[in-house]
Amino acid sequence: xxxxxxxxxxxxxxxxxxxxxxxxxxxxxxxxxxxxxxxxxxxxxxxxxxxxxxxxxxxxxxxxxxxxxxxxxxxxxxxxxxxxxxxxxxxxxxxxxxxxxxxxxxxxxxxxxxxxxxxxxxxxxxxxxxxxxxxxxxxxxxxxxxxxxxxxxxxxxxxxxxxxxxxxxxxxxxxxxxxxxxxxxxxxxxxxxxxxxxxxxxxxxxxxxxxxxxxxxxxxxxxxxxxxxxxxxxxxxxxxxxxxxxxxxxxxxxxxxxxxxxxxxxxxxxxxxxxxxxxxxxxxxxxxxxxxxxxxxxxxxxxxxxxxxxxxxxxxxxxxxxxxxxxxxxxxxxxxxxxxxxxxxxxxxxxxxxxxxxxxxxxxxxxxxxxxxxxxxxxxxxxxxxxxxxxxxxxxxxxxxxxxxxxxxxxxxxxxxxxxxxxxxxxxxxxxxxxxxxxxxxxxxxxxxxxxxxxxxxxxxxxxxxxxxxxxxxxxxxxxxxxxxxxxxxx
Amino acid sequence: xxxxxxxxxxxxxxxxxxxxxxxxxxxxxxxxxxxxxxxxxxxxxxxxxxxxxxxxxxxxxxxxxxxxxxxxxxxxxxxxxxxxxxxxxxxxxxxxxxxxxxxxxxxxxxxxxxxxxxxxxxxxxxxxxxxxxxxxxxxxxxxxxxxxxxxxxxxxxxxxxxxxxxxxxxxxxxxxxxxxxxxxxxxxxxxxxxxxxxxxxxxxxxxxxxxxxxxxxxxxxxxxxxxxxxxxxxxxxxxxxxxxxxxxxxxxxxxxxxxxxxxxxxxxxxxxxxxxxxxxxxxxxxxxxxxxxxxxxxxxxxxxxxxxxxxxxxxxxxxxxxxxxxxxxxxxxxxxxxxxxxxxxxxxxxxxxxxxxxxxxxxxxxxxxxxxxxxxxxxxxxxxxxxxxxxxxxxxxxxxxxxxxxxxxxxxxxxxxxxxxxxxxxxxxxxxxxxxxxxxxxxxxxxxxxxxxxxxxxxxxxxxxxxxxxxxxxxxxxxxxxxxxxxxxxx
Ligand SMILES: [Mg+2]
Ligand SMILES: [Mg+2]
Ligand SMILES: [Zn+2]
Ligand SMILES: [Zn+2]
Numbered sequence: 006x007x008x009x010x011x012x013x014x015x016x017x018x019x020x021x022x023x024x025x026x027x028x029x030x031x032x033x034x035x036x037x038x039x040x041x042x043x044x045x046x047x048x049x050x051x052x053x054x055x056x057x058x059x060x061x062x063x064x065x066x067x068x069x070x071x072x073x074x075x076x077x078x079x080x081x082x083x084x085x086x087x088x089x090x091x092x093x094x095x096x097x098x099x100x101x102x103x104x105x106x107x108x109x110x111x112x113x114x115x116x117x118x119x120x121x122x123x124x125x126x127x128x129x130x131x132x133x134x135x136x137x138x139x140x141x142x143x144x145x146x147x148x149x150x151x152x153x154x155x156x157x158x159x160x161x162x163x164x165x166x167x168x169x170x171x172x173x174x175x176x177x178x179x180x181x182x183x184x185x186x187x188x189x190x191x192x193x194x195x196x197x198x199x200x201x202x203x204x205x206x207x208x209x210x211x212x213x214x215x216x217x218x219x220x221x222x223x224x225x226x227x228x229x230x231x232x233x234x235x236x237x238x239x240x241x242x243x244x245x246x247x248x249x250x251x252x253x254x255x256x257x258x259x260x261x262x263x264x265x266x267x268x269x270x271x272x273x274x275x276x277x278x279x280x281x282x283x284x285x286x287x288x289x290x291x292x293x294x295x296x297x298x299x300x301x302x303x304x305x306x307x308x309x310x311x312x313x314x315x316x317x318x319x320x321x322x323x324x325x326x327x328x329x330x331x332x333x334x335x336x337x338x339x340x341x342x343x344x345x346x347x348x349x350x351x352x353x354x355x356x357x358x359x360x361x362x363x364x365x366x367x368x369x370x371x372x373x374x375x376x377x378x379x380x381x382x383x384x385x386x387x388x389x390x391x392x393x394x395x396x397x398x399x400x401x402x403x404x405x406x407x408x409x410x411x412x413x414x415x416x417x418x419x420x421x422x423x424x425x426x427x428x429x430x431x432x433x434x435x436x437x438x439x440x441x442x443x444x445x446x447x448x449x450x451x452x453x454x455x456x457x458x459x460x461x462x463x464x465x466x467x468x469x470x471x472x473x474x475x476x477x478x479x480x481x482x483x484x485x486x487x488x489x490x491x492x493x494x495x496x
Numbered sequence: 497x498x499x500x501x502x503x504x505x506x507x508x509x510x511x512x513x514x515x516x517x518x519x520x521x522x523x524x525x526x527x528x529x530x531x532x533x534x535x536x537x538x539x540x541x542x543x544x545x546x547x548x549x550x551x552x553x554x555x556x557x558x559x560x561x562x563x564x565x566x567x568x569x570x571x572x573x574x575x576x577x578x579x580x581x582x583x584x585x586x587x588x589x590x591x592x593x594x595x596x597x598x599x600x601x602x603x604x605x606x607x608x609x610x611x612x613x614x615x616x617x618x619x620x621x622x623x624x625x626x627x628x629x630x631x632x633x634x635x636x637x638x639x640x641x642x643x644x645x646x647x648x649x650x651x652x653x654x655x656x657x658x659x660x661x662x663x664x665x666x667x668x669x670x671x672x673x674x675x676x677x678x679x680x681x682x683x684x685x686x687x688x689x690x691x692x693x694x695x696x697x698x699x700x701x702x703x704x705x706x707x708x709x710x711x712x713x714x715x716x717x718x719x720x721x722x723x724x725x726x727x728x729x730x731x732x733x734x735x736x737x738x739x740x741x742x743x744x745x746x747x748x749x750x751x752x753x754x755x756x757x758x759x760x761x762x763x764x765x766x767x768x769x770x771x772x773x774x775x776x777x778x779x780x781x782x783x784x785x786x787x788x789x790x791x792x793x794x795x796x797x798x799x800x801x802x803x804x805x806x807x808x809x810x811x812x813x814x815x816x817x818x819x820x821x822x823x824x825x826x827x828x829x830x831x832x833x834x835x836x837x838x839x840x841x842x843x844x845x846x847x848x849x850x851x852x853x854x855x856x857x858x859x860x861x862x863x864x865x866x867x868x869x870x871x872x873x874x875x876x877x878x879x880x881x882x883x884x885x886x887x888x889x890x891x892x893x894x895x896x897x898x899x900x901x902x903x904x905x906x907x908x909x910x911x912x913x914x915x916x917x918x919x920x921x922x923x924x925x926x927x928x929x930x931x932x933x934x935x936x937x938x939x940x941x942x943x944x945x946x947x948x949x950x951x952x953x954x955x956x957x958x959x960x961x962x963x964x965x966x967x968x969x970x971x972x973x974x975x976x977x978x979x980x981x982x983x984x985x986x987x
Contacts, residue, residue, distance in 0.1 A: 057781075271826070271827070278821065279817060281813040281816045281817040281820070282810075282813055283813055283814035285776055285777040285806040285807055286777065286778075286781065287777075287778045287781060289813075290548075290778060290806060290809075290810075315776040315781060318776070319773075319776035319780070322774055322775075322780075323772070323774035325771070325772045326771060326772040329772070330769065335762075336762070339762065339831075339834070340830075341866070342826065342830040342833065342867060343826075343830070343866075345864055345865050345932050345933040346931075346933065346934075348935075349933045373835060374836050374839075375838075376833060376839070376867055376869075377868045377939075378867075440836045440837075441836050442836040442837065442839045442843070443840050444839075444843045446868070479970055
């Protein structure tokens with residue numbers, strides 16, 4: 006187990022963890038949101054972030070501080086904590102983002118890490134190369150090699166008890182992301198940003214974002230704290246957490262406020278388009294959109310930023326509570342309906358069900374079947390895998406609900422979409438206690454049929470009959486020929 | 497148009513309306529939430545409901561007031577508005593609920609309406625018979641006949657400018673609900689509660705609730721303000737509004753608070769199970785669950801009731817904003833994932849797509865395809881109906897994306913799941929500007945195939961080819977034989 010990170014609870018790929026930040030003499034509970042502070046202008050003061058919004062950690066840019074003389078001198082003299090008046094942990098970025106935007110920066114990893122250490126940062130960052138999506142494989146490989154050299158340099162810089170991040174790059178090549186994750190994990194660095202996903206987010210490519218994170222996670226160990234770098238929209242936090250991300254940073258709360266943009270977990274709204282505030286936060290319960298529109302620029306920006314932060318932190322709490330209750334994927338189900346690209350993201354997450362199954366607890370609250378997508382959840386996959394190992398009688402009657410017949414068989418098992426067959430003795434164990442809709446769907450029936458297939462394959466020679474109620478012929482066609490079919494709706 | 501109710505905007509079956517309440521000299525914007533006030537104990541004072549939560553209308557029970565001597569005398573003397581200190585509109589219930597619970601009450605419709613008028617109620621209610629679900633048809637018919645007699649009595653009671661409700665009963669018989677709606681609509685009464693749905697809600701029978709509302713709505717005119725009587729859980733407001741309900745009442749906010757129950761749009765939580773507050777309201781941003789648990793009973797109840805109200809009113813605002821923006825069904829999509837029974841409710845709503853299509857605007861923002869269910873939305877149905885009337889050439893090439901070939905044809909149309917075919921000139925008009933996932937699904941493809949079938953049926957003899965990319969054979973099998981199939985992925 007990595008010393009600085011301890012896992013407390015898990016659901017799907019998501020987890021509640023404790024990141025110990027020795028230099029700040031504090032621990033940060035994850036999933037955590039790091040508000041981005043621009044040292045040159047702050048919309049909401051760091052002190053207010055801590056006191057009013059409960060921020061335990063924030064992030065600021067050491068490259069900007071380094072490049073702004075008076076701020077640099079102040080930071081060196083007072084230290085970041087005093088300068089920003091923030092009691093929690095402070096992470097610093099290195100200028101890699103500026104590198105990716107402007108093509109050139111004038112510090113090395115060594116210099117910037119030493120500077121970060123000198124100004125009292127609690128978590129520092131080397132200068133990696135944020136390779137954008139869709140570049141040539143050659144470029145992705147070359148830049149990854151450079152990033153990896155920089156991480157090795159970073160390991161040797163004298164940074165005391167400051168934690169240091171090891172960004173994971175690799176563009177849109179899953180094998181490179183995985184290799185980058187494995188390399189980073191093998192360093193003695195501490196926190197692992199999945200880098201250069203901002204261009205994916207900007208283009209709503211949540212499917213590709215999920216693939217990038219999944220690949221990085223395969224390389225990183227389960228005990229690595231993962232930062233989804235540059236991901237600040239609350240709409241996608243649940244998806245990111247379910248894939249195994251622990252840290253998010255948000256510049257969006259302030260940048261969007263500056264443009265009169267209003268965050269919601271269903272997407273972004275323009276203030277001018279709102280006739281009602283779809284929110285219960287202190288800003289939205291004591292003001293109407295007209296009230297806010299009537300404010301002078303600076304105050305309007307501050308109120309919108311406060312709303313944006315309330316929504317953002319509430320979603321983080323909602324996610325933590327969902328992990329505790331074991332219904333994180335039910336929350337992802339809802340968020341997936343915010344935009345068709347979020348649905349793509351969720352469908353892609355389910356491609357990685359086998360990977361998520363590894364960390365998913367064997368028992369939780371109740372499994373809720375709430376869409377066709379639910380049929381592909383890790384819990385269903387796990388049940389199917391288990392079917393290979395269950396002991397079976399010589400002849401077996403499978404049926405939904407109570408056995409309507411089956412005296413001729415040695416035993417009768419239940420069949421429940423989407424899980425498929427199971428011995429009645431398991432009826433009260435997770436996930437077979439699932440709540441399912443009365444109106445089932447073909448995805449659930451097909452998954453049940455798949456379960457039957459696995460059971461039959463694992464038990465050649467077993468005599469099997471299925472008593473079903475009006476299953477569609479396409480679903481029945483999925484079953485092996487040796488399964489005898491009995492339509493129970495025919496008297 | 498009914499004088500007291502004016503429609504301002506619509507989306508699916510939902511609408512924003514203005515209910516004019518002459519006796520209160522006010523108008524109430526709908527959808528509206530009526531907090532239920534128990535005249536004997538109030539957790540949150542009516543004045544605070546108005547000032548802090550923006551309540552424009554509340555409901556209290558005239559039967560309880562009538563039966564409690566000191567309260568009755570005070571109400572008769574001061575009037576309800578002064579007694580409750582509430583500046584908005586006040587609706588009164590009649591004791592029908594008590595009748596359904598205890599089997600007997602000691603007032604007649606005439607008496608209770610006169611009493612309601614005497615105490616200054618703005619919207620009064622006769623004593624109808626709330627027939628529970630699943631009773632015999634005979635009982636449902638008998639009781640409906642009684643309810644209808646009472647409505648006729650109510651028409652003749654002298655009630656000045658007090659509005660009077662006409663409850664719609666009929667148990668779980670859709671034809672009776674529809675007939676009851678038609679009868680109520682023909683009276684000169686003003687507001688139309690769909691009654692006796694509480695037992696359905698208590699059993700999570702959102703599917704049956706939707707069918708009951710749909711039937712009542714078929715009988716009522718579009719201009720009738722509809723009250724979903726006893727429905728106070730914010731999880732189902734969007735579903736109720738999308739079916740055409742305008743008024744909701746909530747006793748839940750207070751009753752649940754008394755039992756340490758915490759409302760969310762994803763369902764109810766027990767305070768003891770919460771480690772984090774999944775909410776951004778003033779209560780939840782300034783307290784942790786531990787803080788609230790540590791409070792004395794009375795204060796804890798008040799804080800929970802305040803949270804419950806914040807969530808409830810925020811959902812009403814969210815729904816109104818969704819109607820304005822034209823994305824109410826996208827909100828219903830999300831709420832449908834709160835519980836499998838809510839999914840049943842949404843799937844049932846889509847059974848009534850043709851009914852909802854009647855009020856759905858022809859143009860809105862962007863249609864978001866966010867689930868298999870989206871394929872059955874009214875907008876898809878409308879496009880299919882339109883296909884019967886579009887002018888077609890003698891030979892037509894249909895294809896996803898750009899025409900890869902088609903020179904041999906008179907024209908080339910686009911095919912987009914879930915809509916199906918349309919002339920390229922319509923590409924920029926609603927709903928064909930839809931945002932759809934990159935990963936389409938079989939429901940979308942099947943709906944597109946259905947569109948092709950309609951087009952072909954409406955144009956016998958037309959020469960049609962479909963250029964598709966790897967459509968599954970089950971979907972292709974839905975197409976008429978005369979459609980030539982060209983798999984564009986085969987070079
Ligand atoms: Mg893509
Ligand atoms: Mg049912
Ligand atoms: Zn807000
Ligand atoms: Zn709250």
